[in-house]
Amino acid sequence: MxxxxxxxxxxxxxxxxxxxxxxxxxxxxxxxxxxxxxxxxxxxxxxxxxxxxxxxxxxxxxxxxxxxxxxxxxxxxxxxxxxxxxxxxxxxxxxxxxxxxxxxxxxxxxxxSNMINNMKNTILYNYGNNVESNAENKRITNSWDNLQRMLDCCAVENRGWELYRRSEWFKQINPHNYISFDQNTIFVPASCCVHQGPYSTDDWLRKCQRNPYGPPRYPQEVSENQALAYSGCSEAAxxxxxxxxxxxxxxxxxxxxxxxxxxxxxxxxxxxxxxxxxxxxxxxx
Structure with missing residues (x-):
């Protein structure tokens, strides 16, 4: 054999x-x-x-x-x-x-490009939009938060925080000042924040979301916000x-x-x- x-x-x-x-x-x-x-x-x-x-x-x-x-x-x-x-x-x-x-x-x-368009649309229309009553929007919101935390990124493109202020989330999180910004306006979700910093948790979160001197309030300003993620999620994803x-x-x-x-x-x-x-x-x- x-x-x-x-x-x-x-x-x-x-x-x-x-x-x-x-x-x-x-x-x-x-x-x-x-x-x-x-x-x-x-x-x-x-x-x-x-x-x-x-x-x-x-x-x-x-x-x-x-x-x-x-x-x-x-x-x-x-x-x-x-x-x-x-x-x-x-x-x-x-x-x-x-x-x-x-x-x-x-x-x-x-x-x-299709992925980038889909990512932008989910932020504009799904993220944080009536998440208590809309299961799909709640799932997409959680998915975005997971992605931004895992990849240390924010929004879609680099320095693209301004996308959030055009979203339904921004209107709902800032019901009284989403047109005329004040010191209490929140510009990005907490998942956009860098998770380690020299300040207390509240101070670090305030610097990330409401910084009065630079990003994300003034995206074009030169001053750096160390509490905020600058990288967009499209390239990272x-x-x-x-x-x-x-x-x-x-x-x-x-x-x-x-x-x-x-x-x-x-x-x-x-x-x-x-x-x-x-x-x-x-x-x-």
């Missing part, structure tokens, strides 16, 4: 199945982390492709764990129908993995997405290629099972 005897094929398949089990766990863990911890990205940029890729990865990881169990049973029992099921399931998983990678790649290519989406693309295509070895060894064992297994004698007669 040559180099790839039945015994060797069973050992190779056992190793492959252990690898599949580990990879499946990695896929589920990474996909769940992206879906749970980073799902707010989709609300801010106005696209569901990021979350779709994460959910595809979770599903593919679950299937991969099941495949490893089926493969072990087929290998131990040397059962040809189980091996057929094993190969078909692997092929399905390869399709899912490649699909997850393709969706992630498609999402990465669409990060651009784009960089964050590109860094994180690379892991989904790599897993989608990389694991897809790895699964091909499982199909190959299972097919060789399937063909090998048509031949009678002749045990090697260990002693002379």
């Amino acid at each position: 040559g180099l790839l005897s039945r015994g060797k094929l069973r050992i190779y398949l056992a190793i492959i199945n252990i690898l599949f089990f580990v990879l499946g766990g990695v896929c589920v863990g990474l996909g769940a982390w992206q879906a749970v911890d980073k799902i707010f990205i989709s609300d801010v940029i106005g696209s569901d492709l990021y979350s779709t890729a994460a959910y595809l990865l979770i599903f593919a990881g679950c299937v991969l764990v099941i495949i490893s169990c089926v493969g072990c049973v087929g290998t131990v029992m040397q059962n040809r129908p189980i091996l057929i099921l094993y190969m078909m399931t692997i092929i399905l998983t390869i399709i899912l993995m490649v699909a997850a990678g393709a969706v992630a790649a498609s999402f990465q290519s669409k990060v651009g 784009k960089m964050f997405i590109q860094n994180n989406i690379g892991s989904l693309i790599g897993l989608g295509f990389g694991f897809g290629l790895t699964l091909i070895f499982g199909v190959l060894f299972a097919f060789l064992l399937y063909r090998n099972l048509r031949e009678p297994f002749v045990p090697v004698s260990t002693r002379e007669h």
